Amino acid sequence: MVFLAEQATAYAPFAWLAARASGSPLVVDGFIGLHETRILDWKKHPESSLAAKVYFVSDWLAARLADLYLTDTEIRAQRIRGFTTSRTDVMSLPVGAPSWARSLPRRTHESGKLRILYYGNFIPLHGVSLLLRAVAQASSAVSVELTLIGPKKPRGPYQELADQLGLFSNLRWLDPVAEDALIDQIAEHDVVAGVFGDSLKAQSVIANKTWQGLAAGRPVLTQRSQALEEIAPIVGEQLIVTEPGSVDDLADRIVDLARRGELPNNPSAAADLEMYVQHRFEALGKWIRDH
Numbered sequence: 001m002v003f004l005a006e007q008a009t010a011y012a013p014f015a016w017l018a019a020r021a022s023g024s025p026l027v028v029d030g031f032i033g034l035h036e037t038r039i040l041d042w043k044k045h046p047e048s049s050l051a052a053k054v055y056f057v058s059d060w061l062a063a064r065l066a067d068l069y070l071t072d073t074e075i076r077a078q079r080i081r082g083f084t085t086s087r088t089d090v091m092s093l094p095v096g097a098p099s100w101a102r103s104l105p106r107r108t109h110e111s112g113k114l115r116i117l118y119y120g121n122f123i124p125l126h127g128v129s130l131l132l133r134a135v136a137q138a139s140s141a142v143s144v145e146l147t148l149i150g151p152k153k154p155r156g157p158y159q160e161l162a163d164q165l166g167l168f169s170n171l172r173w174l175d176p177v178a179e180d181a182l183i184d185q186i187a188e189h190d191v192v193a194g195v196f197g198d199s200l201k202a203q204s205v206i207a208n209k210t211w212q213g214l215a216a217g218r219p220v221l222t223q224r225s226q227a228l229e230e231i232a233p234i235v236g237e238q239l240i241v242t243e244p245g246s247v248d249d250l251a252d253r254i255v256d257l258a259r260r261g262e263l264p265n266n267p268s269a270a271a272d273l274e275m276y277v278q279h280r281f282e283a284l285g286k287w288i289r290d291h
Helices: 009-022 034-041 050-065 074-081 128-138 153-164 179-187 200-204 208-215 232-238 247-259 269-290
Strands: 002-004 026-029 068-071 089-092 113-119 143-149 171-174 191-193 220-223 239-242
Touching (some): 113 128, 113 179, 113 247, 128 143, 179 208, 191 208, 208 269, 232 239, 232 269, 239 247
Parallel strands (some): 113 143
16 A cells, blocks of 8 residues: 655645556545645645646545545545545545543633633634634633733734734743643633634634644534534534634634533543544545455
8 A cells, every 4th residue: 555645735746646557546634735735725835826737636636536535524524535536435534622621521611700821823724814813802801811822923012912912911932742731721711712713724623722622621612513423423512613704703602611500511422522532533444454
């Protein structure tokens, strides 16, 4: 079996030749597409640029050449099937939560006060600007504390925005921590913030922190998307969604959560999510055995 790693679609023709020479199937990891990430999400180049066309063709060709194409959500798998040939199998494998994201005891929640945790890179996918504006708006009605964990270098513009919004006492900026240390940060907060970006990718992925927050037993506040329809029935009210691009709706949800006597919690969410992930990976195991 020849495996083409994510963000390596430019090498798809060579991987295909190696697979055919060895009589092996070609499996393409399409969890991160070059065009959707660098052009549609990060906006590194204009969509009309040569670089954008090269990235698009690389991703398209990788999907066409693959015997099995892997992605992370079913909505993304459906889109990829529109690019592939009939001989290509497309499979979605949920990211799931790591073992450190264990179920936490309920936090004692003080009415009228909410502690929100954001962690990740400060890239457009996460929509940090919208989150900051919503926190500023909600702060006029309730007490909100927002902790942001991420690298120093790209956070500058967001710190400037926070200062413009008057968010001096509401925010705490922390440098990245070891992945398994995130559980301690999650434990100290009431809610985990998800994704609020406006790109196609933001609408089609389920972020790692969404899986992790839910598995740890915390409500996750994130924007509505087709991708989330996969897991919404499993976790119920623990997943709190807002209208994409709406500062007002996000601010209203923050105020509502701050005023609740008890935050939503689904004790079986972690186990049910793990069962869902396992079921999807069993399908991958069967494909490998059959090929």
